[in-house]
Amino acid sequence: LFAAVELAPRDPILGLTEQFNADTRSNKVNLGVGVYYNDEGKIPLLGAVRKAELARIEAAAARGYLPIEGIVAYNQLVQKLLLGADSPLIAEGRALTAQSLGGTGALKVGADFLKRLLPGAKVAISNPSWENHRALFEGAGFEVVNYPYYDAATHGVDFDGMLAALRSYPANTVVVLHACCHNPTGVDLTVDQWHQVVAAVKETGLVPFLDIAYQGFGDGIDADAAAVRLFADANLTFLISSSFSKSFSLYGERVGALTLVAANREESARVLSQLKRVIRTNYSNPPTHGGTVVAHVLGQPELRAEWETELAGMRDRIRDMRKALVQKLKDRGVERNFDFVLKQRGMFSYSGLTADQVDRLREEHAVYAIGTGRICVAALNSRNIDAVADGIAAVLK
Ligand code: LMR
Secondary structure, three states: OOOOOOOOOOOHHHHHHHHHHOOOOOOOOEEEOOOOOOOOOOOOOOHHHHHHHHHHHHHOOOOOOOOOOOOOHHHHHHHHHOOOOOOHHHHHOOEEEEEOHHHHHHHHHHHHHHHHHHOOOOEEEEEEOOHHHHHHHHOOOOOEEEOOOOOOOOEEEEEHHHHHHHHOOOOOEEEEHHHHHHOOOOOOHHHHHHHHHHHHHHHHHHHEEEEOOOOOOOHHHHHHOOHHHHHHHHOEEEEEEEEEEOOOOHHHHEEEEEEEOOOOOOHHHHHHHHHHHHOOOOOOOOOHHHHHHHHHHHHHHHHHHHHHHHHHHHHHHHHHHHHHHHHHHHOOOOOOOOHHHHHHOOOOEOOOOOOOHHHHHHHHHHHOOOOOOEEEHHOOOOOHHHHHHHHHHHOOO
């Protein structure tokens, strides 16, 4: 049975972490995977999360099965975070949410559901996009194409190219859009550009699938949801995958959500009933812990305020690391202008390093980055940044 099974290539992101873990050099730094580390180089356990966990242990709650779509209170709180507490879509019963296994789980359930509805449709993702987008949608049976996005020459967006591509697609093409903190480039659209994208999506009859895994890492919870809310205001039907892995530092708990916006309450009920079939035949129902913790924090004003402060702390520290990296590269006489790093948002920087330079960085300096040149700025800290700057300066010579 297995004799002819070929060895698969390593995952471009998580495979790099495997390689990093096996590296015995004590000075190694992992700027590969999108994980926030604090200045001590540790993944933080947020104070608000700790309190919610203690409350949960204290309550000694039984661990029965959750409903197929997850915790009702969690799903409602997710909708408010994405669409706004006063969203008319929520009041009208047009939004439906299923708790998912991280953002990836939300994308997968959404992809499987879309495949049933639109078996012949193509999926368009940005060029470049998160490495797993293509694999995930191809795995769900779709043909995946790229729309222009990043312009290496300007370190900005090829917006004309993007818009032209969106307009050229047949109706019902699924278009995956990074709602904030674009992964891997860190380059986002402006609100004005989002208006134009919404108009193009509407005119062309595309199916928007908004991926928001870094809400709060750009400017804040509401500001980072601006694109989601523009789509909501445009009276479109669309899908949103969201994640609390990063914003709650709950990576391993796999806490995410798939939210769909339907045309009306009755349609929403039908859609949810079908979504539940996709979930039931996949993993049955989601786990209890992470969703309970997040719902507890979001549902208690004091804990929610504490969480937002902690999230702002992570956001600010990443900004400080951007500034420090740019300065330290200048201090080392690097001629290339890295000021674009200051404008990028979220955890990542598309550094412009080539695949060869990334290889040398890893082999000669024990600094791990993704082959595309993506580095996770959120993994820099006051102890490792000099070594990282030394390494980058050396490979650029
Ligand atoms: C990343 O892009 O590094 C994160 O989203 C983690 C992952 O699952 O790839």
